[in-house]
Amino acid sequence: MPDRTELEDLFRPFGPVAIKRMFGGHGIYADGLMFALEASGEVYLKVDAESLPRFEAENLPPFVYETKHGQKHSMSYHLLPAAAYDDDDVLKHWARLALEAAYRAAGAKAGKARPKTAAAKKAPAKKVPAKKAPPKKR
Template sequence: MSEYTEYLREVLSDFGPVTARRMFGGHGIFHAGLMFALVADDVLYLKADDENRPDFEAAGLPAFGYEKRGKRVQLSYFQAPDDMLDDPEVAVHWARRAFAAARRARR
């Protein structure tokens, strides 16, 4: 586990226990067995769907994406707001919304 993912476990401790698993050159962040966030290049991205995506867009936060065979691939994860990493209350709010999106996607 990286120093950054250890730090995220601390930041998200008020949300509940989270674990990090190495995936695709980064880490998946899990709560209750469900991936609700990912870390790529020490940047946190949160799960988004039609219900919470407008919050990310209103804050001007970019979607996670990568290049594959010359094409841009975008996943349903958006960069977490900076204040989330400084304020436990804000962290819980965004984590709950991302976890809810992950639960909806699982259905």
């Protein structure tokens, strides 16, 4: 499994990245957005509807994981092309596609979140004088 330094070296031609350990692998971030992940020694890049056809055209498989119940799930990440490990320009091209997909995903999430508006303040409750108890009989 590549370590943090190896992943930083791999993406150095693309620009500065932050590597965070997660789920037995690593999340790879640029500009605060996760655009790649490393799992089981493989690097996967973020895809979306716009970039997916390019990954499929290169027959780059999706990242698939198995749940503890044996179900398989794929995520919106596809394998980094092998040529990207040896060619800085290829790496930059594919990493840029992934970061653009991450930006679009972040923008879509921001658009879904409704801005919180301040609730209209209610007028303070009026103080009503307490009723006096009737005098006690002796």
